Amino acid sequence: MATKRYNNYLSEEMVFLILSYLPVISLLRCKSVCKTWLSIITTPQFVKAHLANSRKKQASVLKAASYDWRVFSMDSVEESVELKLPSRLEGKVRYMRSCNGLVCLSNQGCDSICIWNPCTRQYKMLSVPSYANRAVTCLGFGFDYVGNDYKILRIVTKIAQDLRGLIVKICKPEALLYSANADTWKKIRIPDTIKISFWYSVKRFCGPDICGKLYWEGEGGLLPFDLRNDVFGEIVVLPFPNHVQQKRIKKSEILNFEGSLAMVYKSAGDESDLSLWMLDEGGLWIKKFILEMDLELDQVYLYLGAEHFVGLNLFFGYKFYNYRKKMTKELPFPAHLTDVKSVAKFTESLVSLEGFESQE
Structure with a gap:
């Protein structure tokens, strides 16, 4: 009986498809297999396809420890991996946002800013405009899908002081936008209709990028x-007016829920009514569902996709919560990383920027 022979050759298109589903750590090894694989993995088309497949998977959580903001880890439902920050980032990290596998990090004064890919261990330190006078700085990070450009919005409010160090004047904020494509900062006009009182109450760091928009929460x-388009829009009113706010307790910052802006509120005095409110395309807030659970979350930090939230219980720590199965699971933190200061949603990718350099 004749032996049946098999052709072991795979087309380049099939190799492209198979490789695009691998984790980044495997792809970095695959670059050394042969010139053909190296050529495939380093093309913009492959980076884009790999990112699209990564988005279909359960996202991970980036964490910064409270006792040392230079101690980072990346966690999935199954495991926790410690990360080493770029050594050139000055001071402790006070801002962390992630988009398409890139992470924007900054120190307290937002004068040392870094864009970092923790999977490929590449990063870029940005040249940041400085101010002679004291200033309060707000920061946001996101992606322009049309222009294929990563952008950082930096809002600076200058504060004038007298010789005794007392504040005598708070100036109108200035907005600067960094474009990774142009590698420059430019001034952005802030509408005159936005009251100064809004900026007095604005959060230092804005929420995640939601379909190409950043949102700043203020009064x-x-x-x-x-x-x-690099422009500010009209202020979106929160789900509940001021006279109703005391009956509702906000239990989350701004969340990206399946591509829509959402927030979690709790009815005062009602332990079970922890509800997710979503902003629809018409600008109306709708109550999406109640997050029912036996173990209450005191704060909801992220929506990771695949039906999972990340929240905090003050007595039992950080938890994954599946809102459909009504189940919670502890994040697999190492013992020395249980005290966490900040968390961010993370999707691994091969995305790189012009000027990236390798970590030590």
């Missing part, structure tokens, strides 16, 4: 910034 509402 009574959310201020959107369009990353495609």
Whole structure:
């Protein structure tokens, strides 16, 4: 009987498809297999396809420890991996946001800013405009899908002081936008209709990029910034007016829920009513569902996708919560990383920027 022979050859298109489903750590090894694989993995088309497949998987959580903001880890439902920060980042990290596998990090004064890919261990330190006078700085990070450009919005409020160090004047904020494509900062006009009182109450760091928009939370509402057109929009009123706020307790910052802006609120005095409110395309807030669970979350930090939230219980620590199965699971923190200061949603990728350099 004749032996049946098999052809072991795979087309380049099939190799492309198979490789695009591998984790980054495996792809970095695959680069050394042969010139053909190296050529495939380093093309923009492959990086884009790999990112699209990564988005279909369960996202991970980036964590910064409270006792030392230079101690980082990346956690999935199954495991926890410690990360080493770029050594050139000055001071302790006070801002962390992630988009398409890139992480924007900054120190307290936002004068040392870094864009970092923790999977490929590449990073870029940015040249940041400085101010002679004291200033309060707010920061946001996102992606312009039309222009294929990563952008950082930096809002600076200058504070004038007298010789005794007392504040005598708070100036109108200035907005600067960094474009990774142009590798420059430019000034952005802040509408005159936004009251100074809004900036007095604004959060230092804005929420995640939601479909190409950043949102700043301030007095009574959310201020959107369009990353495609580089303009601020009209303030979006929060789900509950001021006279109703005392009956509702906000249990989350701004969340990206399946591509829509969402927030979690709790009814005062009602332990079970922890509800997710979503902003629809018409600008109306709708109550999406109640997050029912036996173990209450005191704060909801992230929506990771695949039906999972990340929240905090003050007595039992950080938890994954599946809102459909009504189940919680502890994050697999190493013992020395249980005291966490900040968390961010992370999707691994091969995305790189012009000027990236390798970590030591």
